[in-house]
Amino acid sequence: MIRLENIGKQNGKQIVFIEASATIQRGEKVGLVGPNGAGKTTLFRMITGEELPDEGQVSTDRGVRIGYFSQDVGDMSGRSAVAEVMDGVGPVSTLAAEMAELEAAMGDPDRADDMDDIIARYGEVQHKFDELDGYALDGRAREVLDGLGFSQEMMNGDVGKLSGGWKMRVALAKILLMRPDVMLLDEPSNHLDLESLIWLENFLKGFDGAILMTSHDREFMNRIVGKIVEIDGGALTSYSGDYEFYRQQRAIAEVQQQAQFERQQAMLAKEIAFIERFKARASHAAQVQSRVKKLEKIDKVEPPKRQQTVRFEFQPAPRSGEDVATLKNVSKSYGSRTIYDGLDFQVRRRERWCVMGVNGAGKSTLLKLVAGASEPDDGSVSRGPSVKMGYFAQHAMELLDGERTVLETLEDSFPQAGQAPLRALAGCFGFTGDEVEKKCRVLSGGEKARLVMAKMLFDPPNFLVLDEPTNHLDIATKQMLIEALSRYEGAMLFVSHDRHFLAALSNRVLELTTDGMHAYGGGYTEYVERTGQEAPGLRG
Template sequence: MIRLDSISKQYAGQILFVDASFALFRGDKVGLIGPNGCGKSTIFRLILKQEDPDSGQVAVERNITIGHFGQDVGEMKGTTVVGATLDGAGPISEVASKLRDLEHKLGDPAHADDMERLIEEFGEVQARFEELGGYALDARAREILAGLGFAQEVMDADVGTLSGGWKMRVALARILLMRPDAMLLDEPTNHLDIESILWLEQFLKNYDGALMLTSHDREFMNRIVTKIAEIDGGELTMFSGDYEFYVKQRAVLDAQAESQFERQKAMLAKEEAFIARFKARASHAAQVQSRVKKLEKIEKIEPPRKRKKLTFNFAATTRSGDDVANLEGIKKSYGSKTIYNGLDLLVRRGERWCVMGANGAGKSTLLKLVAGATTADEGRVNIPPSVKMGYFAQHAMELLNATDTVWESLVSRFPHASIGSLRTLAGVFGFSGDDVEKPCRILSGGEKARLVLAQMLYDPPNFLVLDEPTNHLDLGTKEMLIEALSEYQGTMLFVSHDRHVLRAISNRVLELTPEGIHKYGGGYTEYVEQTGREAPGMRE
């Protein structure tokens, strides 16, 4: 369906691809991976003909439809959520839009004089809408929106009132409704909760077209993709299998490349030592000359690229008392909606509670109550003086000084720290070289998240309260943070939609449901085993 033949591409001297080839066939489900800036989005733009390669060619089979989901959703307003979803459904969307416009005019007294013509036109357009399967499409759109977490009443509300994250879901729903021959999905799970991710997994498993996606959610990729396309150092390499298979295979290939390089290096050293030792002896002239010619013909193996792995180790922190946070009789409401009524929770030292619940269950609100970012209507939250808390929330990224550079943000936060330690901190969280001179105002969501986490973890608290800490992180930084948190000696209360994170660091589960709260003594893995579901309200 789609072929990239011997393409090369560079930007401002940075080489992305050199003579790279790739083919995407119907039924393929490919995970596109590589470090930030390696060219993943460029691959999408080349396929969509938004850019041309410097050399080589991109061939797309005639008459196939391609749906592309990116992180820029554009303007959405002036219609309902369902209407905005239908707008992405191809030719039928134009008929649906015309039908909605006529419905509006028929109900507008200003068009009373033109009512007869409008009724006639409405009948014609409605007939065409039925002919194209429009009403079935409306039902499908609502089914997809429900799967992505929209309540029925929200579907008929103004799309312009939605937050950016929910508009992203509408943009994704458009592509899914379209059911194109090929889908290019750039981080489709970024703004989804775990229930919506599980629904999307099932949808994509049943999709019979060609799929290429990028994702920082390794569990999601493992369940969807059957191939991995790796971009690294200008090369595009294909692996058959899921992400876990790729990780193992990549380790094997790296070890083989290192072994081959070392063997050749040892052989060359041995030959060069012989030449150096005997080159002045006439009796060995023929042997020396033979070995010199042999070395000239050998194709030198390039030193294997060292794959940079980020590591972070928590500094020692003060020990808290046994009781870290105690919530008693908590009642919290927003308007007429009661979130909790009589919630009790005791968090003890060393516990790592992951908080689970459907949208609106109060996960983030619970973290805000513990962190003191909001107050309860009734009941009390007690945090003992021995507890030093670190709170990460999405709004924390908005508190960065826009005019400060990354380096200035770190120095102002830790004025007495050594330059060396701050340089190391910046590097660990992905800011090396000129990256530290970036102003905060131009940082991506992932870069802002990394900077806020770096500030919080440099002088580590003994109680971490984390709301989606890995939401915008790339795979490398996420793995680093998971490893660090696995070794962390303090206490944690956190929310995450990433099942790899949940499995790796939780040892307690707090489930918020409409029927009340449920506590589980094991971590997320044990929770799934005990309940038979991966998220509240869902079953395997």
């Protein structure tokens, strides 16, 4: 269906692909993985024809329709979200626009002489529109938008007034409604809450076309794909199976390659030692020459390419008292909308609460109240006297000064620390060597998130309040954060839409619903088992 044959590609000085090959068959669901900057977006753009390979060829079977969702959604304004989504379908939306023009022409007295032609054309267009099931399109568009979390008001409102994250959802809905033969999805799980993520997962599982997708959500990828294509060092390698199978196979292949490399290195060392020892002796000249020729012909085994990973190291946090945070009879409203009315809630030492609830249930509001970033209208919020808090807010990355470097940002926060400890801190969070001189304005979302975490954890808190801390982190960095937080001994209160993160770190669940607050002992995995749902309002 889609074939990449011996492709080569260079962007400036960076070699992206070298004689790389892969295929996507009809109906296959494929996960595309590789470190940041490996060339995943370049590969998508070559498949769509937006970029051409320098060598080799990318071919697509005749008549195959491709839908491409990228993180660059472009301008949207001047029409409703529903109309914007329907516009992506192609022929149906074009026919709908022509029908509207013809209907206007039928009511125009100045066009009375052309009425027979107008009516005839209207009949043709209406027939094609009906054949393409155009009358059901509006309903299908609303169904997709509803699945992605839109209210009817948002569907009918001007798309230009939506935030960047909601515009991303509109762009994604366009591709889903289009139902092409192949969907290319570049991080479709970004900007989605857990309910929308699960809806999208089920939609894609039921889609009968082919999918090539990237995602930083390993659980999401595991449930959809049956094949992995890895980009690493300019090569494309295919693995049959989901993301977990790929990780296992890659680890096995690394061990085998390392063993092969070491065996060959030992053999080479022996051969070179023999040559060095006897090269001056005429009696051994033939043997020496024979071994030199043998070494020239040998295929060298390369050591395995080890993907660079961030290694988080948290200093031990000082012990807090038993009572970490207490909310008593708390009320909070925004305008006429009541979020909380008489809320009682307590976090105790070593408890790790994940907060769950549909959009607007008050998850971020609760974290703001606990962190002191927002005041209750009534009631009290208190933290224990020995509690030292670290708060990761959704907007924290926007507060970084774009003109300051990574190192200067850390120096601003810790002026007494000295450069050596701060460079070591930056290194723990993936900023090695000259990367500490990068200005904040050029950092990726993931790099900004790591920098904010570095600031938060340098002077270790014993209570972490985290609002979507993994939103911009890739799978490998997310895993390192999970491993570090699993060793953390303080209390935690957090919101996340990443089910792997929720399952790995929570030991309590606070569910916010329209009929009140429900607390569950045990973590997210136990919550799913007890309720039969992966998120409030959804049945498993």
